[in-house]
Structures are given as C-alpha cells and as structure tokens.
Amino acid sequence: MTKARLVLIDRDGVINEDSPDYIKGAEEWRPIPGSLEAIARLNRNDHRVCVVSNQSGLARGLFTIDDLNAIHQKLRTALDRIGGEIEGIFFCPHAPDAGCDCRKPAPGLLLAAAQRLHVDLQGVPVIGDSLGDILAARAVGAEPLLVLTGKGAQTLREHPDLIAAEAVFPDLAAAIDHLIRRGE
Template sequence: MKLIILDRDGVLNEDSDAYVKSVDEWIPLAGSAEAVGKLCSAGYTVAVATNQSGLARGYFAQQDLDAMHAKMTTLAAEHGGVFAHIAYCPHGPDDHCDCRKPLPGLIHQIERALDVSAEGAWMIGDSIRDLEAGAAAGTQVALVRTGKGEISEHKLTSHATLSEAPVFDDLSAFVEWLLSRPAGY
C-alpha cells in the first residue's frame, strides 16, 4: 500500500489563526480536492492527520468537526478522491496526550486503522510539527507553502532532521512531482 498522510488546515483547506470553527469557515485550497483525486487514481491510499484543539478549547463541537470532514470528503469524492482514514487530536496543548503533533500518535492511529506501516510513506504538512510527527513515525516528509508553510520554510534550514525536506508551493505541486517520479513513491 502506497500511503500519503496529509495535514488538514493549511494543506487541504485555508488555515486560520482564529481556528477553522465551522463548515462555512472550512474553505478548500484551490486544487486540493483534485490533488487527492489524482493520488487515489494513481493507486495511493490517502489519510489525514490533524490537530483539532478547538474541540478542547470549546471553539466548536464534534458535530461541527464532523460537518467539516463531510464537506472535505464530498469535495474529494467529486474528483475521485477518498480519505481512507481521518485521524484527529481533540486535545489541548496541556492535555499531555500522545496524539498531538509533533508527536506521532495520529500516524500510529492511521497505521492501526489501515493495518499498514507508515514507514517510508509521505507526510505532507504546512508546519514543522507536521513534519516532526511524520519523521518520528518513519515517513518521508514534505512541506507545502500554503497555510503556515512560508513561515515554516524559514525554520527548515535550522532543523537538523528536516533541513532536506522538499518544499512545494501547494499540495497539487507535490502530487505532480510525486506522480512524475519513476518509482512513483
């Protein structure tokens, strides 16, 4: 199984420092749903790993998150895309959980849910913590400049284990690059 793990906010949809709190605030990034469709059409399994501390903070309720994920799933499906699993951390930063990125717990949840190893898979994110979680779980990592990506890109060079991570303008650019590689992975 060729596995691709995506962060959500800033990779699939617009991010917000005030949190994405409702289905109306969940705005897809141009080309993201199409990119998921291209991955699935090429035989990749696509999963999502996303921190959603807005739940713990009371900014939105579970039904709001479910509605956002339903919208995300529907938009991807319109382009032939399927999310094999959506793992999210509902905890706040002081809850001491094992799933909040940069810890790899969400990736381990995906591994268990799909009965697959993430070793060698790709983790695509717009923040250093996304890439740290992927690296901790043994994935290859790539940064996109959407969301918080441009700010994160400046931090890559000083990060010993992530300094060689490839950087792409957006998810579509990553997908085009990946699908153009001879091995396709």
C-alpha cells in the same frame, strides 16, 4: 493488482485555507485551489489518503464534534464529486498542554492510521505545513514533505535546517505531482 500506497496529509493550511481563529464550521471550510483535484489524482494513481490533523479547537470549546464532522463531511463530499476519496481522518482533540501522545509533533495520529490500515510507516509521505508535521513524520520513519501554504513559509523560515530543500513544495498539488512523477 498492486497494493495501494499510503499518503498522510495535514488538513488546515494544506488541504484547506487556515485561519488564526480556527476553522469552526463547514461554512468556514474552503479548499486551497487545486488541493482536492490533487488528492483525486493521487487516488487515481493507486494511493490511499488519510488526513492527520490537530484539532485543539474542540478542547478549547470553539466548535463541537458535530461541527468537526460537518467539516469533514464537506471535505468528503467535495472530493467525491471529483472522484477523490479520503480513507480515514485522524484528529487530536486535545489542547496543546494536555500531554497526550496524539497531538503532533507526537506521532500518535500517524501510528493510529498505521495500526488501523495495517501499514508500516517507514518512508510513507506525510505532507504538512508545520514543524509538528515534520517532527511527527520523522518520529515514525515517514518522509516529511513541507508545503508553503498555511504556516509552511513561516515553518521554513524558522527551521530551514530541519527541512531538506527537495522536500519543499509551493502547495499540496505540487507535492502530490512530485509523488506521482517519482512513481510513489
């Protein structure tokens, strides 16, 4: 049996619709069309998937850990229905000014996933929609892939020099199809 490869994926704006007011509860969580099916395809093609997400709404008091757990349970349940799985969910609960090492663009979330899963992050695809996702991936030698959903189009407009053209995709489904096609 071959060793399953790892893909790290940001949550808001990549897997699910984002909101400037934060996703505060399971009732507000809505998958982007095709994203869950794409994750299931990735799993069927021998990939492990983890979510790596900044969740400063916790520190801001906009939602509780129980609310966050309910959101993640809704994600897992929806994936389970179509044969998909998230192996781990890593999140930063801190505010942007907290100075922690886990809030992207710091690499702490990615390093936590690597440590827990016993993997080397060199070349591991990290799919996100923000500059923080790109910089965190680069900090650990991972491969940043940008999707244009969520904040992705704005990120590309503001930082075109930081993102290789071949690493930009309309959405998560297209990024995952790219990984599967190239045999990663």
